[in-house]
Amino acid sequence: MSNILIRGVTVLTMESHDSVISDGIIAIAGDRIAAVGLHNAIPAGFVAGREIDGAGMVALPGLVNCHTHAAMTLLRSYADDLPLMKWLNEKIWPLEAKMQSEDFYWGTMLCCLEMIKSGTTTFADMYFEMNQVARAVEESGMRACLSRGMVGVGPGAGKAVDENIRLVEEWHGQAGGRITTMFGPHAPYTCPPEYLKKVIELAARYGVGIHIHVAETKDEVQQIQENYGTTPVRHLDAVGIFEVPTLAAHCVYLDKGDIEVLAEKKVGVAHCPESNMKLASGISPVEEMLKSGVMVGLGTDGASSNNNLDMMEESNNNLDMMEEMHCAALLQKVACGDPMAMPSFKTLQMATSGGARVLGLPDVGMLKTGMKADLILVDLRRPHLCPQHDIIAHLVYSAQSADVDTVIINGEIVMEGRRVLTIDEKKVMAEAQMCADRLVGK
Ligand SMILES: [Zn+2]
Known part of the structure; x- marks a missing residue:
């Protein structure tokens, strides 16, 4: 690893709104x-x-994607615009049952390629066959926080825990420190309290966090209310989950009390506006959370996600954090009826330093001495980025993933002049296509 010097660049350190060099x-x-x-x-x-x-x-910290299910890129566009149960029963479940180890590997490689090319340097993943996912992370040069998605009912419940333990033991701190791990109980409605308590104990014992979907849909809120007489956030608090560092994905349906709990217990929230829009889940009260001191990062969610039991989410998103920033800003403005809601700096913060905080990575997310060298160079010499009154506004409202020119992660040049150096782009696409063809029986 040789020293690198970048010259003549505009730098957004992300320490404060005016720290532009x-x-x-x-x-x-x-x-x-x-x-x-x-x-x-x-x-x-x-x-x-x-x-x-x-x-x-312009150089800025690499983007941090706080919630994904990476390998599902293989199922992207396979089945769109269908009712949920038809989609699951006829399309996704039969396909998922056929997925083999190599599918998870190539699906994640494809995902890493897409993320690097759109300026993401770190992602938090919850899925299966995490050994394959970790392998892909190691080879692609990305930074990732990995958890094994666990559903606490049914025959796979115990095996899922064993696999998550193995992931933590084998991969935490590996790949030159680029991989960290968490436990991944899917959601409060798929994991009974006793199961969650076991997971909390394990997370505490191993000194890692928990990644979980929380208050994503109205149905979930209703179900938790019926079963436990309270909200998903308060239910999880009562179970004790927030005693360990928690990454809560979605958090769409929250009341004032929930927001207070999230702030007080220092829970990190992964806001996924595009997924919430596509699934018509609702709008997360992000402005209110930020005002109350809740840590919020941004996530794309899966390219197409569910699991064998009851993962009631499927969104067919791409994994483009630039697009996620546009959506996050615009959606809050509409929701608040206020054009000043979610201004560009706050939005960019969620996608960089905010995301790093949410994932418990204290030396990622800002460009200053001593921090990990995770950064991207965005080419401003484009018609849609001219003239340059405000570079931060450009990045949030106008920039596209194709404007990302160079990506450096952990001090290594991973992409230069839009050429990815760690991944054979053509091979990954060919292999992913072959996996997908085999899955659908072509
Ligand atoms: Zn998800």
Whole structure:
């Protein structure tokens, strides 16, 4: 790993709204940022093995996708616009039953390729066959927080826990520290309290967090109310889950009390606006959460997600965080009836430093000395990004994933000039297509 020096670049450090450096430098030594600033910030004696000309580009922290089910990219566009139960029974479940280890591997590789090309450097995944997912993360050069999706009822409940334990034991801290792990109980309505308590105990014992879907749909809220006489958030609090670091995906239906609990217990929320829109789930009260001090990050959700029992979500999204930022900002403005709601800096914060906090990664999400060198260069020399009154607004409202030119993760150049260096792009697409063809019996 040689030192890297980026010159002549505009830098958004994401420390505050006005921390924008024009004609700046970023010095990278090993896996960390050695210096950020004007030309004279280059540390004495710093020798760069590689220099990158950042003219016309803006450097910002790599985007953090806080909630995905990566391998489901293989089922993307296989079945759209169908009623949920027909979609599950006739299309998805028969296909999922046929999925083999290699499908999970190639599905995740395809997902990593798509994420790198759209500026994402870190993602939080909840799925199955996590060994294959971890392998793909290791090879692609990405940073990821992995959990095994567990449903607490039915014959697979115990096996799922065993597999999650194995994931934590074998992969936590691996791939040069790029992989961290969590436990992944699917949701309060698919995991009974006794099962959750066992998972909480394990998470505490291993010193890792919990990744779970929370208050995603009206149906869920109703079901939890009927079974436990309270809201999903308060139910989970009573079970004790928030005593360990928790990543709560969705959080669409919350009352004031729920938001207080999330803030007080320092729960991280993964806001997934596009998935919530596509499934007509509802609109998460993100502005209120942020005002109350809740930590919020952004997530795309799966390209097409469910599981063998009752994962009542399917969204067929792509995994493009640029698009997710556009949606997050616009949707809150509509929901609040206020054009000043969810301004661009707040939105970009959710996609970078906010996401890193939510995933418990203290040295990711900002460009400053000592932080991990996870950053992207976005090419501003495009008609849709001209003129440049406000670069942050451009990134949130106008930039497209194809504008991402260079991606550096953990001090390694993963993409340069839009060419991904860690993944054979053609091979991954061909293999993914072959897996998909085999699954549908072509
Ligand atoms: Zn999900």
